[in-house]
Amino acid sequence: xxxxxxxVHMIEVSxxxxxxxxxxxxxxxxxxxxxxxxxxxxxxxxxxxTLFRMLCGLTTPTTGTVKVxxxxxxxxxxxxxxxxxxxxxxxxxxxxxxxxFVEIAAKTHGVDNPKEATNxxxxxxxxDTVTEKSVxxxxxxxxxxxxxxxxxxNDPLILILDEPLSGLDPVQxxxxxxxxxxxxxxxxxxxxxxxxxxxxxxxxxxxxxIAQGRLAASGDYRDxxxxxxxxxxVIQVNTNGPRELGAAxxxxxxxxxxxxxxxxxxxxxxKVEAFGRSIAPIAKELDVSLTEVIPMDxxxxxVFRYLIEGS
Amino acid sequence: MAxxxxxxxxxxxxxxxxxxxxxxxxxxxxxxxxxxxxxxGWIIGRQSEDPLEAxxxxxxxxxxxxxxxxxxxxFASASLGDTREDGTLMYLWLRPISRWSVTGGAWTASxxxxxPLTVIPMVIAAILLDAGxxxxxxxxxxSILAVCAYCGIFLLLxxxxxxxxxxxxxxxxxxxxxxxxxxxxxxxxxxxxxSRAIITGRTGVEFDYLFSPSQGTSIFMLVIIVVAAIGLxxxxxxxxxxx
Numbered sequence: 001x002x003x004x005x006x007x008v009h010m011i012e013v014s015x016x017x018x019x020x021x022x023x024x025x026x027x028x029x030x031x032x033x034x035x036x037x038x039x040x041x042x043x044x045x046x047x048x049x050t051l052f053r054m055l056c057g058l059t060t061p062t063t064g065t066v067k068v069x070x071x072x073x074x075x076x077x078x079x080x081x082x083x084x085x086x087x088x089x090x091x092x093x094x095x096x097x098x099x100x101f102v103e104i105a106a107k108t109h110g111v112d113n114p115k116e117a118t119n120x121x122x123x124x125x126x127x128d129t130v131t132e133k134s135v136x137x138x139x140x141x142x143x144x145x146x147x148x149x150x151x152x153x154n155d156p157l158i159l160i161l162d163e164p165l166s167g168l169d170p171v172q173x174x175x176x177x178x179x180x181x182x183x184x185x186x187x188x189x190x191x192x193x194x195x196x197x198x199x200x201x202x203x204x205x206x207x208x209x210i211a212q213g214r215l216a217a218s219g220d221y222r223d224x225x226x227x228x229x230x231x232x233x234v235i236q237v238n239t240n241g242p243r244e245l246g247a248a249x250x251x252x253x254x255x256x257x258x259x260x261x262x263x264x265x266x267x268x269x270x271k272v273e274a275f276g277r278s279i280a281p282i283a284k285e286l287d288v289s290l291t292e293v294i295p296m297d298x299x300x301x302x303v304f305r306y307l308i309e310g311s
Numbered sequence: 312m313a314x315x316x317x318x319x320x321x322x323x324x325x326x327x328x329x330x331x332x333x334x335x336x337x338x339x340x341x342x343x344x345x346x347x348x349x350x351x352g353w354i355i356g357r358q359s360e361d362p363l364e365a366x367x368x369x370x371x372x373x374x375x376x377x378x379x380x381x382x383x384x385x386f387a388s389a390s391l392g393d394t395r396e397d398g399t400l401m402y403l404w405l406r407p408i409s410r411w412s413v414t415g416g417a418w419t420a421s422x423x424x425x426x427p428l429t430v431i432p433m434v435i436a437a438i439l440l441d442a443g444x445x446x447x448x449x450x451x452x453x454s455i456l457a458v459c460a461y462c463g464i465f466l467l468l469x470x471x472x473x474x475x476x477x478x479x480x481x482x483x484x485x486x487x488x489x490x491x492x493x494x495x496x497x498x499x500x501x502x503x504x505x506s507r508a509i510i511t512g513r514t515g516v517e518f519d520y521l522f523s524p525s526q527g528t529s530i531f532m533l534v535i536i537v538v539a540a541i542g543l544x545x546x547x548x549x550x551x552x553x554x
Contacts, residue, residue, distance in 0.1 A: 056405055058553035073405075081312060081407035089554075091398035095330045107323050108406035110313040150402070154312065 008070035010034050010158060010189035011055060016064035017213075018050050025050040027213040028064070033191060037184035037204035039221070040193040047213040048193040049088050052162050055191075056085050068158055081109055084151035088162035088193075092143060094136030098127055101135050102149045109154035121149040124179060126172065140167035148176070152183075159183060159190045165199060177202050232256055233272050234296040237265045237279070241288030248282050249275075266296070317415070320408035324416025325423070327403070328390050332424055341382055345432035348373050352436025359440075366440035367516040370450050374433045375457050375510070376488040376503045382429050383461035384468075384479035387421035391544070392469025395554065404553045414466065414544040418537075421462045430454045449513035457506040460533045463540030464502065470547045491522075498522030502536060505529035 009032040018026040026047040042048045053059045054066045057074030066072070071079040093101055102121050106114035122128045125145035130138075135146055144167045151159060161180075165173050180203065184190045194200050200207060201221055209217040209224065217224055239245050242265035246258040254274050255267040269275045283290050315323075351373060352366075359365035391414070394400040403413050430451060437450040468475045468482075491501035498504030504522045511518060512526040524532070 053553070056401075058401055058404065060552075077407050077409065079407075080405055083405065085401070085405055087398070087401060089398040093327055093331055093399055093402065095333075096327065100330075104323060104327055105402070105406075108315065108320060108403070108408055110315045110407065112313060 009067075010069060011191065012065075012067040012070070013051070013055070014065045014067075016051075016054060016061040016066050018047075018054060018059065019062045024213050026054070026061070026210075029210070029213075029215045030064075031208060031215060031218055033189050035184065035187045035189055036206060037180050037190045037192065038206045038208060039200040039203040040191060040208045040210060041195070041197065041200045042193070042210035043195050046195075046210045048195075048210055049162055050213075051210065052085070052087075052160050052191075052193065055160055056080075056083055081154065082157045084154065084156035084159045086144075086147040086151040086159075086161045086164050088166075090140070090143060092135045092138075092146065095134060097132050097134055098122060098138070098142075098146050098149075099131035101146055102153050105150040106153045111154050117153050117155075118149075121153040122146075124152060125149045126175065141169060141172060144168060145172070145176075157188055159188055161190070161192045163193055163195070165194065165196075173199075180204075232268045232270045233275075235267050235269065235275065236292075236294045236296050237267065237290060238292040238294075239265060239283065239288050239290050241283075241286060244286045245279075245283060245288055248286060249279070252278065252282070254278050315408050315412075317409050317412045320406075320412030321415040321419065324403055324408075324413050325419045326416075328394070328417050328420040329423055331393070331399075332386050332389060332420055337385065338428075341385070341428050344378070344382070345428060348378055348432050348436040349439065353439040356440040356442075362440050362442040363446060363514060364516050366437060366442040366446045367449075367510055367514050368518075369440065370433060370437060370446070370453070370510055371503070371507045372488070372492070374429070374436070374450070375453060375506045376492065377483065378433065379425075379429045379454060379457045380461045380465075380483040380487055380502070381480070383421065383425045383458055384465045384476060384483065386424050387418070387462040387465035388469035388475035388479055390417035390421045390466060390469065391548070392475050395470065395551065398554050400551075401553050404548070410545045410548045411541075414541050414548055417544075418462055418466050418541055421466060422459055425458050425462060426455065429458055445514045449510045452513065453506045453510045456509065456530065456533045457502055460502045460506075460536045460540075463537040463544075467540045467544045467547065470544055470551060495522045499524075502533065505532045 011033040013029055013031050016026060016029050029051065040048050054061050055068060057072065060074060069079055069082055073079050073083060099118060103114055103118040106117045111117045122131055125148050127142065127145050127149060135143060138146065144164060148164055165176060168176060180190050180192060192203050194203065205221050207221045207224055208215060242260045242263060246260065246265050249255045249267065250258060254271055255269040257268045259266045352369065355365050355369055356362055391400065433450050433454050434447060437447045440446060465479055468479055472478050487501050487503045491498040491504050499522055507521055508524050508529040509526050511521065
């Protein structure tokens with residue numbers, strides 16, 4: 001396949017939406033990607049997999065356009081040879097061995113030396129010692145890696161990896177993240193989805209954030225992190241002196257607001273670090289005991305809510 | 312990277328899907344089912360005064376209208392239907408190969424497995440009927456053609472509906488085995504209508520109430536059914552939303 005003209009983005013999504021009946025899975029998403037590693041961050045059900053399926057041509061956008069190397073993967077057979085997809089779903093041809101599964105991918109991609117390419121791909125994902133084992137007998141982590149090997153075997157320009165790190169142990173995660181960075185460095189466009197914030201920080205500095213089908217934010221991960229940290233945090237404290245403690249923290253201007261309900265003290269603060277440093281000494285000074293301090297908005301949903309409101 | 316020919320891609324698809332279709336449970340169950348025509352053939356062969364006429368009737372109704380379509384349904388509807396249901400279709404769909412090669416590979420995989428499981432018991436039954444070589448050769452020819460046609464139809468069905476086995480059984484027992492057996496116009500729209508015409512034509516046995524096109528027309532129509540079913544399956548595969 002001839003290389004794409006320089007003006008064409010490797011991935012170009014323009015006002016793409018996808019609806020299933022009344023359900024809007026992806027809503028008016030626009031972005032362009034070129035070589036390098038990009039993380040697609042979003043909670044479960046945010047529309048990440050639907051977006052990936054549209055990129056691969058597995059489903060058509062209801063409105064808008066989705067192009068890979070300037071072409072529509074659904075109708076353009078050659079461009080599909082430049083896409084490597086590792087889907088989120090666990091389904092594999094369970095009666096094939098790992099070697100057969102990857103070799104079939106190599107052969108159907110028309111790889112020149114399928115045997116060599118298969119061995120290399122299995123080696124990249126550390127499955128070279130279990131090549132004759134049936135994939136149906138694989139653990140979740142091994143299934144994840146055999147999907148990756150099949151996605152890599154044709155050395156594609158575009159790699160679309162849907163939650164590729166789920167089920168992997170920490171050592172394998174590090175190995176795979178290193179592999180993704182190497183591939184990005186080789187000029188490939190690597191798009192990786194995840195719903196785990198800390199994982200995304202390690203995957204790539206360029207991040208797309210998707211929530212409720214909408215592109216909530218995109219750009220450098222550090223900028224997004226700052227945006228998130230600028231938001232006030234909600235913290236719940238279980239104590240035997242909620243009124244005294246709340247009043248003292250307000251007086252010290254450590255918290256911005258406070259509510260007491262059923263004896264539980266819920267506070268908002270923009271000064272999380274100062275809050276963490278001060279709460280125990282203040283409680284001691286007031287002679288009240290703290291039984292529990294619970295951050296109420298440290299979950300990913302809250303982070304996305306902040307990003308949507310902040311973007 | 313080399314461009315993959317349709318034939319090569321069909322062979323690869325065939326290999327993958329054949330492995331997926333063959334399971335111990337399926338093979339054991341269907342082999343047991345295959346014993347039924349053998350047993351019935353033996354009984355009818357012992358009791359009938361005109362073994363040829365009885366044999367043609369037996370092969371037509373038991374083999375061509377029930378055993379062959381049921382077994383073809385199990386494998387052909389699963390060949391792509393199961394991959395669509397379980398999500399593995401994407402591993403074939405996303406490759407830079409023609410859609411024809413995927414449907415062609417699926418059809419050949421289901422024919423490969425259905426043929427021995429149906430033709431062998433039907434031929435053994437024909438031998439046990441003790442009606443001569445004409446019945447045996449006619450059974451072989453019509454069984455092969457019927458397997459090919461039914462596999463095409465059920466391949467398409469597997470891509471069209473959610474519960475293809477239920478729909479397929481309804482089609483077999485209501486249309487092919489019942490309506491097409493007694494209504495000549497319906498028989499012209501049924502695989503069993505043409506396959507029965509071939510077996511009666513080759514053995515010289517006549518059933519007045521049967522739809523009776525010539526053997527040539529019947530073979531041609533069965534080939535058309537195969538080509539049309541694979542073609543429509545290819546169109547369907549091209550339009551399907553892959554999970």
